[in-house]
Amino acid sequence: MKEVWTTIASLMGVWAFSRTLLTAIFPPELLFTLTKLFHHFFNCFSSYCYYDITEIEGVNTNELYTAVQLYLSATAASSCSATSSNRLSLTRGLNSSAITFGLAHNDRITDEFNGVSVLWEHIVTPRQSQTFSWRPLPEEKRGFTLRMNKRDKPYVLQSYLDFITEKANDIRRKNEDRLLHTNSRGGSLDSRGQPWESVPFKHPSTFDTLAMDPLKKAEIMSDLRDFADGSAFYTRTGRAWKRGYLLYGPPGTGKSSMIAAMANFLGYDIYDLELTEVQTNLELRKLLMKTSSKSIIVIEDIDCSINLTNRKETNGGGGRDQCSFGLPEAGPETEPGTNNSITLSGLLNFTDGLWSCCGSERIFVFTTNHVEKLDPALLRSGRMDMHVFMSYCSFASLKILLKNYLGCTTDDVAPEVLRRLEEVTDAAEMTPADVSEVLIKNRRDKDRALRELVEVLSVRAEKNRSPVRRREGEEVAEEEEKREVESGDAAAGGGCFGE
Numbered sequence: 387m388k389e390v391w392t393t394i395a396s397l398m399g400v401w402a403f404s405r406t407l408l409t410a411i412f413p414p415e416l417l418f419t420l421t422k423l424f425h426h427f428f429n430c431f432s433s434y435c436y437y438d439i440t441e442i443e444g445v446n447t448n449e450l451y452t453a454v455q456l457y458l459s460a461t462a463a464s465s466c467s468a469t470s471s472n473r474l475s476l477t478r479g480l481n482s483s484a485i486t487f488g489l490a491h492n493d494r495i496t497d498e499f500n501g502v503s504v505l506w507e508h509i510v511t512p513r514q515s516q517t518f519s520w521r522p523l524p525e526e527k528r529g530f531t532l533r534m535n536k537r538d539k540p541y542v543l544q545s546y547l548d549f550i551t552e553k554a555n556d557i558r559r560k561n562e563d564r565l566l567h568t569n570s571r572g573g574s575l576d577s578r579g580q581p582w583e584s585v586p587f588k589h590p591s592t593f594d595t596l597a598m599d600p601l602k603k604a605e606i607m608s609d610l611r612d613f614a615d616g617s618a619f620y621t622r623t624g625r626a627w628k629r630g631y632l633l634y635g636p637p638g639t640g641k642s643s644m645i646a647a648m649a650n651f652l653g654y655d656i657y658d659l660e661l662t663e664v665q666t667n668l669e670l671r672k673l674l675m676k677t678s679s680k681s682i683i684v685i686e687d688i689d690c691s692i693n694l695t696n697r698k699e700t701n702g703g704g705g706r707d708q709c710s711f712g713l714p715e716a717g718p719e720t721e722p723g724t725n726n727s728i729t730l731s732g733l734l735n736f737t738d739g740l741w742s743c744c745g746s747e748r749i750f751v752f753t754t755n756h757v758e759k760l761d762p763a764l765l766r767s768g769r770m771d772m773h774v775f776m777s778y779c780s781f782a783s784l785k786i787l788l789k790n791y792l793g794c795t796t797d798d799v800a801p802e803v804l805r806r807l808e809e810v811t812d813a814a815e816m817t818p819a820d821v822s823e824v825l826i827k828n829r830r831d832k833d834r835a836l837r838e839l840v841e842v843l844s845v846r847a848e849k850n851r852s853p854v855r856r857r858e859g860e861e862v863a864e865e866e867e868k869r870e871v872e873s874g875d876a877a878a879g880g881g882c883f884g885e
């Protein structure tokens with residue numbers, strides 16, 4: 387033992403002496419170059435190269451670090467044996483329903499990509515001193531080091547990192563629940579500069595549970611699928627990657643349920659834009675800029691949010707916008723130029739102006755109960771590409787509701803009951819919401835539910851056949867016709883599922 391210590395001491399002595407000697411002989415620049423050459427020389431003999439991916443770069447979070455962490459968490463979870471220890475850290479993010487596995491501090495994991503084996507090490511060291519930063523930095527410095535054989539680097543490094551980024555995006559999408567964002571705070575920002583407040587979006591509505599004409603439904607689903615897969619198409623045709631849907635129809639026909647089904651179908655987040663909370667066009671634009679890709683931007687009851695019919699030019703608008711629209715019951719505080727000065731042009735720019743393209747893969751959905759109140763400019767193709775009429779409950783829709791609530795198909799219903807339902811459903815003009823209520827109430831007793839449903843639908847159908855009601859219906863139909871003539875070919879070119 388004594389001999390070992392003697393050898394170490396003498397080696398250190400030699401090293402210290404050589405350094406002193408070298409420093410005395412060579413100027414510092416030359417010494418630096420010699421040291422570099424020395425390292426280079428030794429590197430030539432090492433068959434590995436190393437890449438550090440730190441958690442924080444400057445003051446920003448390094449997205450590659452997050453991607454690697456997610457990717458390795460999936461690898462670690464599937465093969466605990468690939469890690470150097472059998473300890474993994476477990477985390478569950480706020481708003482996420484999935485648990486993420488992670489490498490414990492200073493742990494290693496091997497991975498294979500295209501037949502090439504690599505080694506990852508998770509390095510955690512205490513942060514020395516708090517450098518100046520606008521936001522507090524974590525107490526520990528974290529990073530991953532990737533070790534790869536030099537000969538493999540030119541072939542796999544880039545494609546491996548691309549693969550990791552892609553995989554991490556998939557995992558993120560699968561792990562995270564949909565988010566529902568709202569601008570209920572008005573234009574004020576939170577501590578992270580966000581104007582949107584978010585909650586997990588857990589609406590269970592899907593296209594399976596949505597009661598509507600199956601053909602109409604299939605067309606919408608295929609349109610959405612084409613949209614989501616349309617990256618190349620939109621680039622080739624020079625169009626912004628966005629699509630607008632107008633859902634209109636009486637209350638309780640499933641417009642909001644359809645939006646939820648769309649979000650669940652595509653895996654997109656929803657931004658529920660409360661227009662009455664937005665004061666100016668500029669605020670509207672800022673909200674738009676803070677939305678993410680792969681999202682549905684919704685304005686519900688657009689006719690109630692902003693008065694789009696009383697189009698009047700204003701002189702006192704400072705020349706910023708030509709036409710201003712106050713809220714329906716516009717008091718003095720909502721006069722243009724004062725508090726709420728959102729204009730139609732601001733809204734139109736929001737949906738298809740240059741700023742609407744500041745992200746990609748976004749769907750705009752407007753809903754209304756009174757499509758006749760909307761300005762034709764808002765309805766034209768390019769803004770609202772598809773007009774979807776959500777109708778009263780048809781016999782086809784009723785079958786879906788029977789399956790949803792009573793778990794029965796048409797085979798389970800007695801033929802005479804089925805025939806009676808078919809006779810009265812369309813004439814009854816009941817909304818799916820009203821039909822659902824009857825079914826929910828009697829869901830424990832299928833026969834009673836069907837009996838009551840036949841009764842309610844028959845009474846409604848009979849009422850609708852009465853002469854007074856027919857006259858009213860004719861007036862409504864006339865009004866509809868007038869509106870269609872007025873809005874002209876607003877929807878021409880786009881899909882229109884009106885009935």
Ligand SMILES: Nc1ncnc2c1ncn2[C@@H]1O[C@H](COP(=O)(O)OP(=O)(O)OP(=O)(O)O)[C@@H](O)[C@H]1O
Nearest residue numbers: 595596597636637638639640641642643818819822
């Ligand atoms: N087409 C439908 N398919 C399945 N369920 C529906 C449908 N329409 C309505 N419902 C049921 O009725 C409830 C209300 O529907 P929803 O809120 O989607 O209607 P809406 O058209 O958005 O109404 P409003 O115009 O008042 O906003 C939903 O929770 C759902 O259970």
Ligand SMILES: [Mg+2]
Nearest residue numbers: 641642643686
């Ligand atoms: Mg609704």
